Amino acid sequence: MDLFGHLFLGFGVVLSPENLLFCFVGALVGTLIGVLPGIGPAATVAMLLPATFYLPPISALIMLSGIYYGALYGGSTTSILLNLPGESASIVTCIDGYQMAKRGRAGAALAVAALGSFFAGTVCTLLIAIASPPLARLALSFGSAEYFMLMVFGLVGAVVLAQGSVIKAVGMVLLGLSLGLVGTDIYSGEERYTFGLTILSDGIGFVPIALGMFGMAEVIGNLERRQVKGDAIVKIGKLWPTMQEFREAWPAVLRGTALGAVLGVLPGGGALLSSFASYAAEKKLSKEPWRFGKGAIQGLAGPESANNAGAQTSFIPMLTLGIPSNGMMALLIGALIIQGIAPGPRMMTSQPELFWGIIASMWIGNLMLLVINLPLIGIWIQLLRVPYRLLFPCIVLLCAIGGFSLNNLTFEVGIIAVFGFFGYIVRKMGCEAAPLALGLILGPMMEENLRRTLLLSRGDPTVFIQRPISGVLLAATVALLLLIILPNVRKTREVAFRED
Amino acid sequence: MRVRLQLNQDVAAGMTFGACGAFFLWFGRNYEVGSALRMGPGYLPMLLGWLLVVIGGVLTGKGVVVGGERIGGWAVRPLLLVCGALFLFSWMLDSGGLVLTGTTAMLLAAAGGPEFKAREQVVLSITMSILAAMLFVTTLGLPMRIWPAFLGN
Numbered sequence: 317m318d319l320f321g322h323l324f325l326g327f328g329v330v331l332s333p334e335n336l337l338f339c340f341v342g343a344l345v346g347t348l349i350g351v352l353p354g355i356g357p358a359a360t361v362a363m364l365l366p367a368t369f370y371l372p373p374i375s376a377l378i379m380l381s382g383i384y385y386g387a388l389y390g391g392s393t394t395s396i397l398l399n400l401p402g403e404s405a406s407i408v409t410c411i412d413g414y415q416m417a418k419r420g421r422a423g424a425a426l427a428v429a430a431l432g433s434f435f436a437g438t439v440c441t442l443l444i445a446i447a448s449p450p451l452a453r454l455a456l457s458f459g460s461a462e463y464f465m466l467m468v469f470g471l472v473g474a475v476v477l478a479q480g481s482v483i484k485a486v487g488m489v490l491l492g493l494s495l496g497l498v499g500t501d502i503y504s505g506e507e508r509y510t511f512g513l514t515i516l517s518d519g520i521g522f523v524p525i526a527l528g529m530f531g532m533a534e535v536i537g538n539l540e541r542r543q544v545k546g547d548a549i550v551k552i553g554k555l556w557p558t559m560q561e562f563r564e565a566w567p568a569v570l571r572g573t574a575l576g577a578v579l580g581v582l583p584g585g586g587a588l589l590s591s592f593a594s595y596a597a598e599k600k601l602s603k604e605p606w607r608f609g610k611g612a613i614q615g616l617a618g619p620e621s622a623n624n625a626g627a628q629t630s631f632i633p634m635l636t637l638g639i640p641s642n643g644m645m646a647l648l649i650g651a652l653i654i655q656g657i658a659p660g661p662r663m664m665t666s667q668p669e670l671f672w673g674i675i676a677s678m679w680i681g682n683l684m685l686l687v688i689n690l691p692l693i694g695i696w697i698q699l700l701r702v703p704y705r706l707l708f709p710c711i712v713l714l715c716a717i718g719g720f721s722l723n724n725l726t727f728e729v730g731i732i733a734v735f736g737f738f739g740y741i742v743r744k745m746g747c748e749a750a751p752l753a754l755g756l757i758l759g760p761m762m763e764e765n766l767r768r769t770l771l772l773s774r775g776d777p778t779v780f781i782q783r784p785i786s787g788v789l790l791a792a793t794v795a796l797l798l799l800i801i802l803p804n805v806r807k808t809r810e811v812a813f814r815e816d
Numbered sequence: 817m818r819v820r821l822q823l824n825q826d827v828a829a830g831m832t833f834g835a836c837g838a839f840f841l842w843f844g845r846n847y848e849v850g851s852a853l854r855m856g857p858g859y860l861p862m863l864l865g866w867l868l869v870v871i872g873g874v875l876t877g878k879g880v881v882v883g884g885e886r887i888g889g890w891a892v893r894p895l896l897l898v899c900g901a902l903f904l905f906s907w908m909l910d911s912g913g914l915v916l917t918g919t920t921a922m923l924l925a926a927a928g929g930p931e932f933k934a935r936e937q938v939v940l941s942i943t944m945s946i947l948a949a950m951l952f953v954t955t956l957g958l959p960m961r962i963w964p965a966f967l968g969n
Contacts, residue, residue, distance in 0.1 A: 370956060481826075483878070487833040487871045494840050494864045501857035508857055509843055532898060539894035539928060705929040709922040709937070710944055712898060716905040716921060717914075717952055724959050726906045733902035740895055744887050745829035767855050775853025 322668075323445055326676030329669050335375055339677050342379035343684045346386015350403050351394050351696045355711065357387035357403065358750070359534050361647045362526040363711070365654065366718040373655040374670050378677040380651055384644055385437065385627050385678070388587055389685045392429040392620055393696055397422060405587035405623040408595040408615075415611035423555040425616055428565050430689050432621035436573040437682035440628035443577055444635070444675050448664065451636040455661035460772070461779055464765040465789035467758050470639050472793050473583030474754055476800050485751045488742070492755020493762070495520060503767060515727050522650045522756060524719050524728045528735025529749040530643075531715050535708050536740045555690065557613075565617040568598055572618035576625025581632050586642040590626030591619040628678060635671060636661055639758070643750030646757045654722070825887050826879025834872025841865035897928030913961040914953060918945030 329335060349360045361380050368376035391403030396413035409429065416425040458466070475485040498509045499519030510516040557565065575597060576590035598618040599608045608615045633641045638660030640646040652659045657667065664671045689696075719729045739749055773779035781787045840861055847858030878884070901924040908917045922941035926932060952958045 483871060483875050484826075484829055487829065487868065487875065490864055490868045490871060491833065491836055494836070494861070494868065497840075497861050497864070503855075504848070504857045506847060506857040508847060508861060509840070511843075532902070536891055536894045536898050536928075539898075539930065540889055540891040705926070705931055706936070706940055708929060709926040709941060712901055712925040713918050713922050713941075713944055713948060716902055716918075717948060717958075720909065720960070721952065721958050726909045729902055729906035729909070733899045733906065736902065737895065737899045740891075742829065742832065744825075744890065745832065746825040746885065747829055763860050766860075770852055770855065775851065777852065 318449075319445055322449075322672050323676060325668060326445075326672030326674075327680075329374060329673035330378065330677045330680050335378055335673070335677070336680070338371070338375040338379040339382055339681050340684055342382020343386040343681050343688060345379075346383040346388075347390035347393075347685065347688055347696065348699065349383070350387035350390020350392075350406075351699055352702075352707075355538075355707075356530075356534065357384050358526075358643055358647060359531040360387075361644065361651075362523065362530045363714055363718055365523050365526070365647065365651055366721045368651055369654055369722065373652070373657055373667075374673045376651055376655060377648065377670065377674050378681075380648055381631070381674060381678065382681045384648075385624060385681065386685055386688075388623050388627055389430065389433060389689050390696065392433070393426065393689065393693060394700070396425045396429065396616075397697065398700070405591050405627075408591050408619045411595070411609055412612050412615035415609065416613065416616060419611055421561075421611070424557040424561055425613075426693060427555050427690065428557055428561070428613060428617050429620040430686055432565070432569040432572065432617045433624040434682050434686050435569055436576060436621040436625035437628055438679060439573050440577055440580075440625045441675060441679040441682075443629060444632055444678075445672075447632060448636050448671075448675075451632065452661040452664045455637050458661070458785065459783070460765040460768040461783050461786045462789065464762060464769055465780060465786045465793070466637065467639060467762045467765070469789045469793045469796070470583040470633070470641060471754060471758060472796050474641065475584065475751060476796050477582060477584030477589055480748055481746060482800055484745075484747045488747050488749075488751035489755040492752035492757075493759040494755075495525070495752075496756050496759020497763070502764065515725065519760070520731060521722060521728055522753075523654070523722050524731035525735050525756060526647060526650065526753060527715050527719055528732040528737075529739035529752060530647075531711065532732060532736025533739030533743055533749065535711055536736065537743055538704065539708065561613050565613050568614035568618040569621045571597065571601070572621035573625045575618075576622030576627075577629045579622075580626035580629030581641070583633070583639075583641045586630040586644065587623040587627040591623035594618040594622035624682075631674070631678075634659070635663065635674065638663070640754055643753045646750070646753040649757055823887065824879050824884035826882075826884030827876050828879075828887060830872045830874070830876030830879055832872070833868050833875060837865045837868030837870075837872055840868065891928075894928035898925050901925035909960065911961075911965045913963045913965070914949045915942075915945045915962055916964050918948055 330339060345360065346357065349355050349357060361383055364380065368380065387403050388405055391401060391406035392409045394400045395406040395409035396417050399410050399414040401407045401410055413425050471489055475482060475489060498516055500507050500517050507517055572594045575594050579590045579593055580586055595615055595618060598614045599605050602608065602614060630641050630645055633639050634645040634648060640649050649659050657663065715732060716729050719732045720726060722728060769779060780790055844858055844861035844865060847861060848856035849858040849862055850856030901921040904924060905917055905921040919941045922944060923937055926937045949962045953960050953962050
């Protein structure tokens with residue numbers, strides 16, 4: 317009964333004309349950038365962060381979340397029709413989706429992808445609504461020791477499960493944590509690394525760094541290649557899957573949803589990991605593994621459901637604990653902080669409209685996406701014809717204005733330039749921006765909690781073991797670290813991200 | 817086993833992390849470190865700085881001994897022009913106003929693009945800058961100058 321009361325409250329919030337509009341805008345923009353290769357959801361959300369300053373918090377969050385899952389829908393469209401992933405979580409969709417399209421089943425592939433995503437979105441919205449209150453209640457009993465260990469666990473998990481080199485991810489996290497130190501130390505009032513600049517005494521802004529590392533670095537990276545082009549666009553054909561396709565697809569949708577829902581909650585998890593894991597699982601479970609790569613519908617239905625499920629459930633730690641599990645969630649927490657809302661377990665009780673509104677908006681948004689994507693697919697394909705040479709100068713201008721608008725300071729635009737430069741250089745060295753964003757968001761919170769814990773325990777570090785929840789988290793962190801050292805786990809991890 | 821010195825991805829990343837660590841250590845050297853019981857403002861900066869140096873060292877070592885992927889295909893021109901456009905925007909906006917600054921910055925960035933056709937880029941950047949001024953300054957009330965200061969308004 318409680319659940320329905322909460323969902324009722326949430327739907328009441330979303331169904332206001334204004335919020336419906338922002339939900340639609342988010343879903344639409346998400347689809348748009350999902351279709352366009354060369355601009356990802358993280359860069360878009362970073363670009364729109366300053367604009368959300370002018371919106372009420374709930375509308376801002378509804379719109380930004382819409383961009384995240386909207387991009388997954390849009391990304392699968394280009395994967396299927398052009399063999400071109402519009403977005404990294406759709407890479408595996410290319411494998412079997414495009415093959416299906418080449419056999420004349422493009423319409424069915426699009427329908428299965430959209431319906432599978434919608435199913436996963438519905439299940440996971442319910443899951444978030446059921447799982448969040450007990451988690452938030454548990455988190456309310458957390459002291460600073462538990463919080464600190466939880467953040468350490470989150471960071472370590474994000475590093476272990478992230479794509480690419482572990483050492484580099486650790487380095488980027490440390491760099492993010494160090495950048496988070498800039499500004500006035502809350503305990504002593506001493507200014508750290510401000511070099512006498514008053515502008516820096518509140519710290520380096522998260523938004524300009526995100527705009528530089530995600531937005532500008534991505535633009536520069538795209539300009540390396542002359543032109544992004546996919547294979548020839550295939551005819552869409554009939555939209556409705558056949559009975560046999562339907563029968564083959566639905567168990568994969570169920571498995572993908574379950575797998576994605578679990579992997580999404582883990583730190584470092586989310587859409588990308590879920591889609592890769594689901595493809596590997598479907599291939600292993602199939603009685604006819606040779607069909608994979610030649611247009612097996614399970615290889616499309618599983619990952620498509622999984623990436624949407626993973627995207628949805630990665631909201632759970634963000635909403636209930638205030639801890640981001642991936643780069644995207646770090647950006648959404650940034651949006652909350654801009655609005656002056658402290659993310660954490662108290663959000664559910666102090667801002668119930670916001671909390672339940674976001675959850676309800678996900679279901680509405682998924683429903684909108686189904687409509688946006690299936691009948692309107694032709695329009696999105698047309699968009700691919702906008703040349704990048706005209707698109708990117710506009711992105712640069714929007715980033716510059718966005719950077720300025722946060723505090724009305726031209727200085728922040730300079731910071732975007734510095735981090736765009738730095739972001740591109742570290743990309744070339746194989747380092748990802750997401751771990752840095754996580755470190756930057758968590759750094760100040762971690763320092764505060766660590767110092768408070770040790771102050772309360774009179775400098776006794778065993779407090780982290782003595783408090784049971786903190787001890788369990790510490791053990792889990794150590795276990796994660798040990799896992800990554802084990803050679804066969806390392807191998808599995810590499811395989812999971814490199815699917816042929 | 818022969819150790820070949822080449823600047824691969826791992827060596828470069830390792831040296832970058834090491835340099836960043838050294839930067840934080842050097843500029844944080846005067847902050848009071850304190851003890852674990854009463855951490856001073858310098859405790860974590862020192863800890864993180866050293867960790868960065870260690871990670872940088874490990875990564876560099878791995879890159880030298882095991883080798884790593886090569887770094888290739890720098891987009892030098894886009895890198896300099898896009899970042900330059902942002903710096904220009906930051907430096908020029910207060911006196912130049914959004915229309916002139918936006919147009920100049922967009923043209924500069926566009927020059928880093930794949931094919932630069934002067935006429936279409938001039939039209940695009942002027943149109944976008946005026947649209948941006950109308951949307952952000954006139955409608956949303958962002959405190960920005962629209963026209964250059966030397967026009968005397």
